[in-house]
Amino acid sequence: MRLFDRLPIPKPTFPQLLISLLIAGLGWYSGQALSQIDQDLRIMYTEYTLGAADLAHISADVMRYRNTIIRALEADDRNEFERITESLPAQRARIQHAVDRYAAAGLRVSRSGRSEPQDIEAVRRSLDQYFSVASTTVQLLTQEWTATSPVEREMLRRKAEEHASDNAGPKMIQVSLALDRLLDTVADVAKDMRDEGTKTIQYSSTLLVGGSFFIAVLNLLLTRRRSGQEEDEAASSDGEPAHGHSSHLPLSNVPAAPPMPGDLH
Numbered sequence: 001m002r003l004f005d006r007l008p009i010p011k012p013t014f015p016q017l018l019i020s021l022l023i024a025g026l027g028w029y030s031g032q033a034l035s036q037i038d039q040d041l042r043i044m045y046t047e048y049t050l051g052a053a054d055l056a057h058i059s060a061d062v063m064r065y066r067n068t069i070i071r072a073l074e075a076d077d078r079n080e081f082e083r084i085t086e087s088l089p090a091q092r093a094r095i096q097h098a099v100d101r102y103a104a105a106g107l108r109v110s111r112s113g114r115s116e117p118q119d120i121e122a123v124r125r126s127l128d129q130y131f132s133v134a135s136t137t138v139q140l141l142t143q144e145w146t147a148t149s150p151v152e153r154e155m156l157r158r159k160a161e162e163h164a165s166d167n168a169g170p171k172m173i174q175v176s177l178a179l180d181r182l183l184d185t186v187a188d189v190a191k192d193m194r195d196e197g198t199k200t201i202q203y204s205s206t207l208l209v210g211g212s213f214f215i216a217v218l219n220l221l222l223t224r225r226r227s228g229q230e231e232d233e234a235a236s237s238d239g240e241p242a243h244g245h246s247s248h249l250p251l252s253n254v255p256a257a258p259p260m261p262g263d264l265h
Helices: 002-006 014-073 078-085 088-103 116-146 150-239
Strands: none
Touching: 014 078, 014 088, 014 116, 014 150, 078 116, 088 116, 116 150
């Protein structure tokens, strides 16, 4: 404590405090803007770059599910049919989990009006409809392999093939269209976030450059003004008499002049 008391720390003046506050405020705003940009970039990566990859995986998994149904239709015996269809519940669960994971993220609406919540719900509805139709096809095939009559088995197989062609095919197309719309919406929302980040960077850069120039000019003006005041004070102090003594003697202390010869008479 004594060491700090001995240090010659001058008291800051008002101009110094003003410039320090301006620099601190400019630095705080720049830090906030950079933090917001960093957050937006993280959101774009985690929720849109990875999200778009998840949606692409969903489309591939749906196609794999569809191919599994087709392979089940072409099975030659019951054991092969059961081996092929035993992976369907896991495939369906993986697809629904991917959709739920994307829906749990921060869904947004683009400036053009495209809505992620509406599109993700459309994907869910189309998937539910497709899985319902696919389940009916699997049930018909299961009944085929458990039927005892060859005529009944042939009728059930033909019915399963017609159902898969007439119903499952169009539902599959609806799923693909819903996923395409969602991907377009994701790209539109990501574009809006990129534009907002670009505007924030441009505004922050302009404010940083302009604020720095303003602080530099303000510091120059205040420094010149302070120097002028110091010169005026120095000039006024040099013009005053030293130690309070006057440069003129009082009249009472001036010796009288000697009398002239004409004044003796």
